[in-house]
Amino acid sequence: MSFLHPSGTIIDLGVNIDHVATLRNARGTRYPDPIRAALLAEQAGADCITLHLREDRRHIKDADVIALAPQLLTRMNLEAAVTQEMIDFACKIRPADVCLVPEKRTEVTTEGGLDVAGNFNAVQAAVRQLQAEGIRVSLFIDADEAQMDATIAVGAPVIELHTGRYADTEGAEQEAELERVRRGVLYGASKGLKVNAGHGLHYTNVQAIAAIPDIAELNIGHAIVAHSVFVGWENAVREMKAIMVSTRLGRK
Ligand SMILES: CC(=O)[C@@H](O)[C@H](O)COP(=O)(O)O
Numbered sequence: 001m002s003f004l005h006p007s008g009t010i011i012d013l014g015v016n017i018d019h020v021a022t023l024r025n026a027r028g029t030r031y032p033d034p035i036r037a038a039l040l041a042e043q044a045g046a047d048c049i050t051l052h053l054r055e056d057r058r059h060i061k062d063a064d065v066i067a068l069a070p071q072l073l074t075r076m077n078l079e080a081a082v083t084q085e086m087i088d089f090a091c092k093i094r095p096a097d098v099c100l101v102p103e104k105r106t107e108v109t110t111e112g113g114l115d116v117a118g119n120f121n122a123v124q125a126a127v128r129q130l131q132a133e134g135i136r137v138s139l140f141i142d143a144d145e146a147q148m149d150a151t152i153a154v155g156a157p158v159i160e161l162h163t164g165r166y167a168d169t170e171g172a173e174q175e176a177e178l179e180r181v182r183r184g185v186l187y188g189a190s191k192g193l194k195v196n197a198g199h200g201l202h203y204t205n206v207q208a209i210a211a212i213p214d215i216a217e218l219n220i221g222h223a224i225v226a227h228s229v230f231v232g233w234e235n236a237v238r239e240m241k242a243i244m245v246s247t248r249l250g251r252k
């Protein structure tokens with residue numbers, strides 16, 4: 001069992017700062033500043049900073065992305081929908097990573113994975129445009145072999161498996177979802193994809209996902225922001241990273 005992913009780390013934590021911006025936007029104040037949260041998260045052990053520029057700008061704003069990009073010491077993973085507006089914006093910012101995600105304006109949060117197979121031409125065009133700017137493209141998909149095959153066909157080297165159904169279920173249903181993620185990780189890694197995972201992970205459900213050896217990175221946001229209310233932002237980041245690494249190393 002390999003503890004070191006080819007990228008040379010035990011397992012990466014991408015801290016998603018969306019809901020720091022949610023709190024800021026609740027009153028239209030300048031605080032809490034998502035940029036400050038990102039820089040402190042890096043100091044507390046985040047391996048990258050993830051932020052989702054939604055079409056309705058309900059949390060992260062264009063100005064947040066523009067301000068953060070030159071200040072990050074790790075790397076930016078910008079999440080965006082497959083629209084020309086978002087792809088053009090991402091090409092201007094040129095983050096290390098762009099993760100293409102599905103978006104429905106009415107959704108409370110992301111509800112499922114990107115249908116790469118069903119939107120092949122549009123996804124392929126977006127991947128090509130981003131890669132032409134030197135951006136590494138990740139596709140946020142369900143743990144489905146057909147979607148992984150389509151990912152390879154459009155030329156994206158990274159997937160992020162949607163763990164929302166695993167997070168939102170219990171008992172036998174959750175076990176079945178966990179097995180689906182495990183099989184998806186094995187399939188994706190066997191095809192040479194960098195396999196990440198995320199959505200709905202928190203301090204007591206992350207362990208089973210972090211234990212899956214070929215997962216390179218977990219992107220986690222809502223639970224870290226929530227926990228930080230009680231333990232502080234940097235402690236919440238440190239705690240999550242420590243759980244992930246100790247789980248991966250098989251330590252209690
Ligand atoms: C794609 C995904 O699962 C999240 O990164 C996404 O950002 C969720 O959207 P909200 O942050 O708006 O809940």
Ligand SMILES: NCC(=O)COP(=O)(O)O
Nearest residue numbers: 198199200219220221222
């Ligand atoms: N892609 C998942 C992500 O960035 C964070 O999702 P969540 O932890 O806020 O559910």
